Amino acid sequence: MATIQDVARAAGVSTATVSRVFSAPELVIETTRQRVMAVVAQLGYEPNFAAKSLRTLRTEKILVTVPDISNPFFSQVIRGVEEAALAAGYSVLLGDTRHEEAREEQYAAMFRRKEADGLIFLGHRLPEALADMVASKGARTPIVNGCEFRPGLAVSSAHIDNEGAAAEVMEHLYGLGHARIGVVTGPLASPISSDRLSGVLSAAQRHGRASALRISIGDFSIESGVRQAGELLDELGRPTAIFCFSDEMAMGALEAIRRRGLSCPKDVSLVGFDDIRFARHLDPQLTTVSQPMEEIGHEVVRLLLDILSGRATTLQNVTLPHELVVRASTAPPAV
Amino acid sequence: MATIQDVARAAGVSTATVSRVFSAPELVIETTRQRVMAVVAQLGYEPNFAAKSLRTLRTEKILVTVPDISNPFFSQVIRGVEEAALAAGYSVLLGDTRHEEAREEQYAAMFRRKEADGLIFLGHRLPEALADMVASKGARTPIVNGCEFRPGLAVSSAHIDNEGAAAEVMEHLYGLGHARIGVVTGPLASPISSDRLSGVLSAAQRHGRASALRISIGDFSIESGVRQAGELLDELGRPTAIFCFSDEMAMGALEAIRRRGLSCPKDVSLVGFDDIRFARHLDPQLTTVSQPMEEIGHEVVRLLLDILSGRATTLQNVTLPHELVVRASTAPPAV
DNA sequence: GTTATCGATGATTTCGATTACATCAGAGCG
DNA sequence: CGCTCTGATGTAATCGAAATCATCGATAAC
Numbered sequence: 001m002a003t004i005q006d007v008a009r010a011a012g013v014s015t016a017t018v019s020r021v022f023s024a025p026e027l028v029i030e031t032t033r034q035r036v037m038a039v040v041a042q043l044g045y046e047p048n049f050a051a052k053s054l055r056t057l058r059t060e061k062i063l064v065t066v067p068d069i070s071n072p073f074f075s076q077v078i079r080g081v082e083e084a085a086l087a088a089g090y091s092v093l094l095g096d097t098r099h100e101e102a103r104e105e106q107y108a109a110m111f112r113r114k115e116a117d118g119l120i121f122l123g124h125r126l127p128e129a130l131a132d133m134v135a136s137k138g139a140r141t142p143i144v145n146g147c148e149f150r151p152g153l154a155v156s157s158a159h160i161d162n163e164g165a166a167a168e169v170m171e172h173l174y175g176l177g178h179a180r181i182g183v184v185t186g187p188l189a190s191p192i193s194s195d196r197l198s199g200v201l202s203a204a205q206r207h208g209r210a211s212a213l214r215i216s217i218g219d220f221s222i223e224s225g226v227r228q229a230g231e232l233l234d235e236l237g238r239p240t241a242i243f244c245f246s247d248e249m250a251m252g253a254l255e256a257i258r259r260r261g262l263s264c265p266k267d268v269s270l271v272g273f274d275d276i277r278f279a280r281h282l283d284p285q286l287t288t289v290s291q292p293m294e295e296i297g298h299e300v301v302r303l304l305l306d307i308l309s310g311r312a313t314t315l316q317n318v319t320l321p322h323e324l325v326v327r328a329s330t331a332p333p334a335v
Numbered sequence: 336m337a338t339i340q341d342v343a344r345a346a347g348v349s350t351a352t353v354s355r356v357f358s359a360p361e362l363v364i365e366t367t368r369q370r371v372m373a374v375v376a377q378l379g380y381e382p383n384f385a386a387k388s389l390r391t392l393r394t395e396k397i398l399v400t401v402p403d404i405s406n407p408f409f410s411q412v413i414r415g416v417e418e419a420a421l422a423a424g425y426s427v428l429l430g431d432t433r434h435e436e437a438r439e440e441q442y443a444a445m446f447r448r449k450e451a452d453g454l455i456f457l458g459h460r461l462p463e464a465l466a467d468m469v470a471s472k473g474a475r476t477p478i479v480n481g482c483e484f485r486p487g488l489a490v491s492s493a494h495i496d497n498e499g500a501a502a503e504v505m506e507h508l509y510g511l512g513h514a515r516i517g518v519v520t521g522p523l524a525s526p527i528s529s530d531r532l533s534g535v536l537s538a539a540q541r542h543g544r545a546s547a548l549r550i551s552i553g554d555f556s557i558e559s560g561v562r563q564a565g566e567l568l569d570e571l572g573r574p575t576a577i578f579c580f581s582d583e584m585a586m587g588a589l590e591a592i593r594r595r596g597l598s599c600p601k602d603v604s605l606v607g608f609d610d611i612r613f614a615r616h617l618d619p620q621l622t623t624v625s626q627p628m629e630e631i632g633h634e635v636v637r638l639l640l641d642i643l644s645g646r647a648t649t650l651q652n653v654t655l656p657h658e659l660v661v662r663a664s665t666a667p668p669a670v
Numbered sequence: 671g672t673t674a675t676c677g678a679t680g681a682t683t684t685c686g687a688t689t690a691c692a693t694c695a696g697a698g699c700g
Numbered sequence: 701c702g703c704t705c706t707g708a709t710g711t712a713a714t715c716g717a718a719a720t721c722a723t724c725g726a727t728a729a730c
Contacts, residue, residue, distance in 0.1 A: 001449070004717055014680045019718055029678060044467065049448045050394070051716030053385035054685050061428075069417065070410045070612070079405050082431045086438070091445060093396075094429040096417045103421070110426060112381040114336070132379065222616055255616050277405070281557055281586050283593060283618055338686055349710045354688055364708060386686035389715050 002043040011039040022047060062304065063116035065095040065107050067123045071220070072276040073246070073293060074122060077146060080297020081120060088305055090117070097123060105129055111143075118142035118304040124190035126153060139315045142307045146300040149317055150191045156307070156315050158299035160322040162192055165289045166199030166243075168324045169271050172287075173241045174207045176332045178269060182214040182232035182239035184225060184249050196245055196273070214239055218249050225252020233260055233268070240268060240333035247272035247279045247288055254282065254329075265331035275325055284328035292320050337378040346374040357382060397639065398451035400430040400442050402458045406555070407611040408581070408628060409457060412481060415632020416455060423640055425452070432458060440464055446478075453477035453639040459525035461488060474650045477642045481635040484652055485526045491642070491650050493634035495657040497527055500624045501534030501578075503659045504606050507622075508576045509542045511667045513604060517549040517567035517574035519560060519584050531580055531608070549574055553584050560587020568595055568603070575603060575668035582607035582614045582623055589617065589664075600666035610660055619663035627655050 008015045013036060020027050021036045028036075039045075053059050062085050066074045082092045093116050095107040108127035111119045119130075119142065126134065126143075134141045134154050145157035173181055183200055186193040197215070204210040214232050218224035228249070229242055233256060244250040250272030257264050264270050264284055272279055275290035299318055306312035343350045348371060355362050356371045363371075374380070388394050397420050401409045417427045428451050430442040443462035446454045454465070454477065461469065461478075469476045469489050480492035508516055518535055521528040532550070539545040549567050553559035563584070564577055568591060579585040585607030592599050599605050599619055607614055610625035634653055641647035 001447075003715095015717075016681080016719080017679060020679090023718075027678075032678080044447075046444065046447045046449075048389070048716050049445075049450045050385050050388035050392075051685090052718075054383070054389050054687085054716080055718045057385075057685075059385070069404075070407065070414050072405065072407060072410075075405045075407075075410045078429075079431060082404070082429065086441070091442075091450070092429050094413075094417065094427050096414060106421070107426075109381065110384075112336075112379075113384045114381075115384045115426070222612060226616075251613065251616050254618070258618060277557060278586065278613060281561075281590050283589070339688095340686075350687075351689075351711080352709060355709090358688075362708075367708080383686050386715090387688075389686080389717090390688045392715075 001048075002045040003048065004045075006043060007036065007039050007045050010043065011036045057114070059115060059117050060090050061093050061116040062090050062301070063093040063095060063107060063111050063119045065097050065104060065119070065121045065123065067097055067099045069094065069096045071248070072278070073274045073291070076276070076293035077122060077297045080294030081146075081301055082297070083294070084298040084301035088301065090301075099123075101125070101127075118144070118308055120144050120146055120300050120304060122146045122148070124148040124150065124192065126155065139313060140307060140310075142304060144300045144304045144307070146296055148191050149195075149319075154315070156303045156312070156317065158296050158303060158318040158320060160291050160296075161319050162195035163199035163202075165273075165322045165324070166196035166245075167203040168199075169243055169273075169289060170200055170203035170207075172324060172326065172330065173243065173269065173271065174203070174209065176241075176269065176330060178239075178241040178333050179209060180212045180214070180237055180239045180241075181209070182216065182229070182242040184216050184218045184228045184232070184242065184244040184253065186218060186220045186245045186249075188217065193245055200243070218245070220246045220249060222248045222252040222255075225249030226256050227252070229253030230256040230259075233257065233262070238268075241270070241330070242268060243271045245273050247274045247276045247286060250286055250288070250329075251278070251282065254286075265329050266334060269330040269333070271330060279325075280327065282329075287327045287330040288325055290323045290325045292322070295320055336383075337380040339380070339382065341378060342371065342374050342380050345378065346371045392449075394450060394452050395425050396428050396451040397425050397636070398428040398430060398442060398446050398454045400432050400439060400454070400456045400458065402432055402434045404429065404431045406583070407613070408609045408626070411611070411628035412457060412632045415629030416481075416636055417632075418629070419633040419636035423636065425636075425640075434458075436460070436462075453479070453643055455479050455481055455635050455639060457481045457483070459483040459485065459527065461490065474648060475642060475645075477639060479635045479639045479642070481631055483526050484530075489650070491638045491647070491652060493631050493638060493653040493655060495626050495631075496654050497530035498534035498537075500608075500657045500659070501531035501580075502538040503534075504578055504608075504624060505535055505538035505542075507659060507661065507665065508578065508604065508606065509538070509544065511576075511604065511665060513574075513576040513668050514544060515547045515549070515572060515574045515576075516544070517551065517564070517577040519551050519553045519563045519567070519577065519579040519588065521553060521555045521580045523552065528580055535578070553580070555581045555584060557583045557587040557590075560584030561591050562587070564588030565591040565594075568592065568597070573603075576605070576665070577603060578606045580608050582609045582611045582621060585621055585623070585664075586613070586617065589621075600664050601669060604665040604668070606665060614660075615662065617664075622662045622665040623660055625658045625660045627657070630655055 097103040108129040149157045149159040216228040218228040272288035279286040432438040443464040484492045484494040551563040553563045607623035614621040
């Protein structure tokens with residue numbers, strides 16, 4: 001592949017001029033520029049990325065780590081990230097951590113090696129290898145979190161009000177007349193689950209129904225929905241409504257309901273979380289909390305670009321709007 | 336961030352020795368190695384990636400372009416790619432082309448700039464910007480296709496036998512006694528759809544049922560499933576079975592069936608394609624063709640690594656096994 | 671008419687690592 | 701005892717582009 005030297009030689013100019021044609025064309029006179037461009041087209045020249053990157057100390061890449069790319073919620077967020085990044089001239093390095101710390105650290109090392117200008121992590125844990133960087137550079141560290149806000153995290157983030165959203169779900173169910181409610185959470189290590197659980201508990205207390213709550217811990221997968229919701233349904237004093245912390249688990253719960261010969265929403269109301277594309281196409285259409293997934297993606301990129309450009313000097317925690325979408329899977333309990 | 340010079344100075348050795356500690360430790364005597372490593376740990380040194388890449392002309396990155404990352408089929412394939420790549424010491428640069436040629440070309444330019452050692456594309460179109468590279472380097476071009484095999488493509492690929500799989504689906508339906516069958520394809524520009532359609536047509540001809548086929552062209556989305564299947568259901572002489580070229584469209588078709596007060600499989604049998612995670616959790620559980628998505632991901636990476644290592648000298652087109660998974664959504668037609 | 675200014679371009683250093691080649695001390699050998 | 705060989709390490713060229721500084725001719729200002 002042709003180098004800048006080849007182009008310079010063939011066009012009868014210096015490498016500096018060729019470089020300027022690309023990065024500061026207004027400094028080059030039109031005739032020279034055209035002569036250079038003609039040679040560029042003819043040789044199929046593209047500036048070598050590594051050389052450029054070494055000189056400028058920039059990669060124009062954003063590393064995005066995600067606990068599970070095959071989860072439709074995350075893949076929608078990533079779509080938003082990719083879109084906003086590309087629009088700003090950045091490309092996306094993807095890391096699927098599979099919820100494994102070792103992989104998180106592996107990607108953190110990549111970031112330290114400067115393989116990317118910034119890091120967006122959609123998990124809940126800041127890799128150890130980056131702790132010193134955050135400690136020394138503070139709010140100017142080009143690291144942003146998506147979805148999993150935690151006060152002590154010391155990086156900017158974009159997310160919804162998980163606690164408030166979960167409380168709204170409970171208000172909706174209590175409003176319909178449900179008293180015994182089952183909840184299938186995700187792993188409580190992550191704020192995404194613990195915040196929602198707080199919202200659930202405070203709403204229950206407000207209604208004096210805390211003792212009628214049944215909490216079961218899932219892992220956001222369909223299978224865990226089947227299992228955990230199944231256990232709740234098999235208890236004495238079966239809940240009349242189940243709230244799952246993800247649509248996928250709700251999908252599993254729906255299956256558990258059907259398997260027991262029960263019907264949703266006649267026997268059991270069901271609420272999910274996220275509003276992935278499939279939620280509105282289930283039978284019954286699923287009541288859920290809609291998260292602005294692509295917008296979260298846009299927003300984390302915006303936060304990161306602010307840091308990279310030196311605009312941001314303080315931490316920002318952006319709360320984006322969510323919406324309780326009431327569909328056919330919730331109804332008053334049977335009398 | 337510390338450079339190799341800083342480490343060399345602090346450890347009282349040359350930069351060559353520091354470099355060797357990382358890339359050829361057996362050449363460095365143990366005591367020296369430990370002294371260097373101590374300094375490395377203390378300074379938190381990581382080799383700068385751009386410098387290394389410039390010198391070695393390798394990036395240890397694979398660029399993967401995909402028509403739609405939020406499609407669960409593709410996100411599973413990507414998962415497989417990411418896994419195999421990481422195991423081989425490569426990381427994944429993700430490009431979501433959104434079915435737009437302009438974005439495909441944009442990512443092709445990235446590849447030309449050597450931002451990645453290899454390219455895996457899951458769409459059906461080889462970007463124009465890469466045609467000359469394929470033409471001049473032939474089978475040694477580090478470009479591989481996934482899923483969309485087409486004889487003239489001139490790059491290696493991994494995929495299933497789409498034509499055979501579609502024919503099997505039709506045999507299954509004819510075997511159950513269906514005569515009037517509706518088919519919802521994807522865009523026919525891609526081999527993935529046109530090959531399946533060939534399979535459908537040849538099976539129909541074998542059974543003398545070609546004239547009873549109804550073909551409708553969708554775009555793989557849920558919404559197009561609702562729409563195209565809906566149109567088929569509204570025709571005179573309603574089909575007793577519908578075969579959709581993706582599970583998502585089948586999900587839409589299921590909705591169209593229900594909206595008309597019909598029942599699956601009693602009134603209409605339904606078959607999807609891909610066997611995404613959701614397929615077995617729908618009601619009724621969906622009959623579909625299972626594709627080994629993660630394995631396709633592994634395989635395209637293997638093909639690419641073969642090229643990068645110089646092992647591969649001829650094109651390889653790998654056909655991976657698929658499987659017709661018969662579940663509850665198909666049954667004999669009502670009499 | 672001389673000098674400051676400016677626009678276009680060239681020469682050269684620089685980014686941080688890798689690596690071919692050079693060096694040097696000590697072991698082994700005749 | 702001197703020579704070669706080998707293992708450990710140092711020296712310096714190199715990768716390809718960007719950016720600083722230098723140059724040079726032309727124009728404008730006084």
